Amino acid sequence: MGKIWELDFYSRPIIDENNKKRWEILICESPTTIDTDTSQLFRYSQFCANTEVNSITLQNAIATAIEKAGETPSKIRFFRRQMNNMILKGCEDAGIPALASRHTYTLNQWLEERMTSFYPLQEGYDEKATIAASVQYPQTNPVNLPDALKGDKKDKWALVSLNGKDLEEMPEWDIGFREAFPLKIANISPDTKIPGLIIFSSRALPLAGWMSGLELGYLRLDRGKFPSICLETGVSDSWILVNLTDKNTLSEAEGFENTKKQANGVHFLAIQSSPESQSFEAFWLLLEQSSNNN
Numbered sequence: 001m002g003k004i005w006e007l008d009f010y011s012r013p014i015i016d017e018n019n020k021k022r023w024e025i026l027i028c029e030s031p032t033t034i035d036t037d038t039s040q041l042f043r044y045s046q047f048c049a050n051t052e053v054n055s056i057t058l059q060n061a062i063a064t065a066i067e068k069a070g071e072t073p074s075k076i077r078f079f080r081r082q083m084n085n086m087i088l089k090g091c092e093d094a095g096i097p098a099l100a101s102r103h104t105y106t107l108n109q110w111l112e113e114r115m116t117s118f119y120p121l122q123e124g125y126d127e128k129a130t131i132a133a134s135v136q137y138p139q140t141n142p143v144n145l146p147d148a149l150k151g152d153k154k155d156k157w158a159l160v161s162l163n164g165k166d167l168e169e170m171p172e173w174d175i176g177f178r179e180a181f182p183l184k185i186a187n188i189s190p191d192t193k194i195p196g197l198i199i200f201s202s203r204a205l206p207l208a209g210w211m212s213g214l215e216l217g218y219l220r221l222d223r224g225k226f227p228s229i230c231l232e233t234g235v236s237d238s239w240i241l242v243n244l245t246d247k248n249t250l251s252e253a254e255g256f257e258n259t260k261k262q263a264n265g266v267h268f269l270a271i272q273s274s275p276e277s278q279s280f281e282a283f284w285l286l287l288e289q290s291s292n293n294n
Contacts, residue, residue: 002074004030005042005065006107007091007098009058009083011050013115013129014122020050021129025061026114028106029069030077034170034180034285041106042069058090066094077101077215079108081235100235102217105181105287142222142230142238149207156200156275157242159256165190167268167285174279176205177212186264186287195259196268197229199241204273208282211271218288219260219267221253229253231269241269265289 006028011021029042044065048057066072076098078087084100091098119125144150164183168190188194197219201207217232219241227244244250260267265288271281 003042003071004032005073005076006030006104007062007076007078007087008080008104008107008111009053009078009087009090010080011129012047013119013126014047015124015126015129016049018049022124023048023050023053025058026107026110027062027065027076028110029073030103030106031181031185032179034167034182036182038106038182038184043110044068053086055086055089055093058086059093062090062094062096072096075099077104077107079104079235099215101215102232102235103215105185105289108289109185142228142240144240145207146210149203149210155202158198158200158275159195159252160198161193161195161259162268163190164188164192164194167194170283170285173283175283176280177208177282178280178284179216180283180285181287183266186266188264188266192263192266193259194263194266194268195256196270197241197256198270198272200272200274200277202273204271204281208271211269211282211284216269216284216286218265218286219256219269220288221257227253229256260288 008026010023012024014022016022025046025048027044031038031041044061046061046064073096076091076096078098078100079102080087081100088098115130120127167183170178170180199207214233214237217234220230220232222228222230227250228240229242229244231239231241233239244253256267266285267288268283268285270283272279273281
């Protein structure tokens with residue numbers, strides 16, 4: 001698999017000479033391993049006028065980014081639902097598949113940095129323009145996993161935790177499907193406790209393969225009528241992974257959420273064939289971020 005890029009195309013809190021907001025295209029590389037050197041990640045930015053907001057502008061920007069990077073990404077992730085059609089068209093015309101995703105961790109961090117330390121220094125900066133409608137992901141009702149992926153009654157699950165320094169050894173683990181990111185993206189220290197969910201299933205490999213084709217966002221506790229731990233994917237899909245059938249399991253899940261919050265949203269999802277297995281069919285480091293990118 002080639003490198004993955006993250007992309008945003010939206011207006012910024014900067015007013016041009018025509019009293020119109022300036023627009024900007026941001027493209028950055030998405031790290032996929034925990035030991036990635038973030039200083040080496042590719043970044044590209046390009047401002048444009050509101051009259052240039054179209055898929056052709058985006059296609060040309062992607063072409064320029066590819067030229068500067070010296071390689072073409074395997075796919076592009078984006079979170080901005082308002083720009084869905086334009087981004088899909090621009091990426092398609094550039095010959096790169098684009099996927100709506102909540103797995104834009106690096107891009108979200110970059111946007112936060114620019115909001116606080118870059119845009120305010122630009123000519124035409126308008127502080128009032130930063131108070132725009134924030135990105136709100138639609139909350140959908142969680143659904144069950146496809147029947148073909150469900151195991152049998154012997155399947156188990158466990159909520160566990162690892163320290164940040166334990167996760168640093170992830171590159172040495174025997175893992176089938178994987179994706180991670182450097183913990184510094186979330187300001188995590190080696191001693192921080194990272195919570196996670198491990199699923200032990202007789203259908204571990206098919207389950208891992210199916211999940212690897214999704215844009216994994218994060219795990220969350222659904223406190224509804226039938227409490228469960230759900231996996232959020234894409235920008236609106238939600239899957240029930242674990243049903244919480246009593247007060248004990250619900251209490252465990254509450255502990256998971258609390259630990260996740262203390263870890264700045266960092267957590268993980270792992271899949272194994274059994275508790276005795278020395279390998280993982282899958283291991284994904286995940287991050288739940290606030291959706292306040294303007």
